Amino acid sequence: MSSVPVIGHIGYSGLVGKSILTNLLEHHKAGKVRLVVLYREGSDLSQIPDDVEKRLVQLDDSGAEQNKKAVEGLEVLLSTVGAAGLKAQTYLIDALEGSKALKTFVHSDFGTNWSAKELEAPGLAVIKVKEHVVEHAEKKGVPITNIRVGAFDVYVFKFQAGGTDIKGNKQQIFRNSLKNPLRITSIPYLGYATAQLLLKPQQLVNQTIQLYDFSPTGQDFVDALTKINGSQAVITHYSEEQYQADLKAGPGQAIGAAIKAKWGDDNWGPDGVPDIEGWKSKSFEELAKEWAAQV
Numbered sequence: 001m002s003s004v005p006v007i008g009h010i011g012y013s014g015l016v017g018k019s020i021l022t023n024l025l026e027h028h029k030a031g032k033v034r035l036v037v038l039y040r041e042g043s044d045l046s047q048i049p050d051d052v053e054k055r056l057v058q059l060d061d062s063g064a065e066q067n068k069k070a071v072e073g074l075e076v077l078l079s080t081v082g083a084a085g086l087k088a089q090t091y092l093i094d095a096l097e098g099s100k101a102l103k104t105f106v107h108s109d110f111g112t113n114w115s116a117k118e119l120e121a122p123g124l125a126v127i128k129v130k131e132h133v134v135e136h137a138e139k140k141g142v143p144i145t146n147i148r149v150g151a152f153d154v155y156v157f158k159f160q161a162g163g164t165d166i167k168g169n170k171q172q173i174f175r176n177s178l179k180n181p182l183r184i185t186s187i188p189y190l191g192y193a194t195a196q197l198l199l200k201p202q203q204l205v206n207q208t209i210q211l212y213d214f215s216p217t218g219q220d221f222v223d224a225l226t227k228i229n230g231s232q233a234v235i236t237h238y239s240e241e242q243y244q245a246d247l248k249a250g251p252g253q254a255i256g257a258a259i260k261a262k263w264g265d266d267n268w269g270p271d272g273v274p275d276i277e278g279w280k281s282k283s284f285e286e287l288a289k290e291w292a293a294q295v
């Protein structure tokens with residue numbers, strides 16, 4: 001066994017993947033991990049340095065032998081695949097079954113703590129796939145790690161998941177969201193924190209980790225918008241009728257609706273974010289200001 005953790009990463013080119021990869025490459029360069037990138041036929045490898053080992057996977061019924069070779073010796077397999085690749089992670093689990101080196105498979109969760117009841121909403125079917133992946137890992141005896149987050153900063157400020165319109169100086173309120181916190185995970189924090197946690201894989205085995213770096217109330221949003229725009233932000237209301245309709249719509253609207261309900265009901269599930277050494281946090285107002293300049 002290597003003296004530093006051997007970490008495989010698939011899905012390194014996505015939103016979450018890129019951010020973690022940047023930090024893992026630094027750890028690789030510093031000799032703190034040995035990074036192995038897993039790629040598919042046609043994946044973009046142009047950003048992967050020459051000294052990082054690259055192994056091909058084939059995530060279908062005929063890839064078993066190839067995938068076994070690809071996961072050989074990995075102590076951690078980190079998957080940050082997007083929605084299109086979630087189900088295909090079962091092929092990675094099949095390859096990891098029986099591995100003596102593996103400590104944990106960090107699957108592509110990076111979602112909030114959804115309850116079984118919340119996942120009944122038709123628009124949340126895409127998220128339910130993750131449960132299937134976890135069940136498959138349990139069946140195959142593959143240890144797993146769930147990384148749970150809040151709504152991503154980009155999702156909140158650009159795609160208005162919580163009903164925030166920075167430029168229009170408006171904040172939507174649902175139920176008690178004016179006084180309850182919205183969990184937000186900024187992508188740079190997620191990348192830094194996840195990469196740091198991967199340095200100690202033993203601590204991740206069969207664990208669920210919570211990672212979020214902001215928890216502003218609806219009032220904090222109203223105050224930040226008011227400061228940024230120099231005039232009183234307007235509060236609008238998200239109705240129960242709209243909520244029910246959005247839950248039945250496509251994933252974008254349905255997940256936004258479910259996030260608003262979590263916020264309104266303060267129903268985020270377990271907390272307890274681990275200490276992340278060296279992370280320099282900023283104030284919520286600074287975060288909102290940065291996004292105001294981008295949207």
Ligand SMILES: NC(=O)c1ccc[n+]([C@@H]2O[C@H](COP(=O)([O-])OP(=O)(O)OC[C@H]3O[C@@H](n4cnc5c(N)ncnc54)[C@H](OP(=O)(O)O)[C@@H]3O)[C@@H](O)[C@H]2O)c1
Nearest residue numbers: 011012013014015016043081082084085108109110151152
């Ligand atoms: N909490 C939140 O607010 C929030 C928001 C968005 C996403 N998420 C979650 O974060 C995770 C990552 O999402 P993301 O937005 O970063 O994803 P993304 O940007 O769509 O990631 C795309 C990545 O997935 C890989 N991929 C695509 N199709 C694949 C397939 N069929 N098989 C294997 N790999 C495939 C791609 O690899 P190639 O380079 O090989 O194409 C690429 O690296 C997901 O679990 C998602 O649900 C959470």
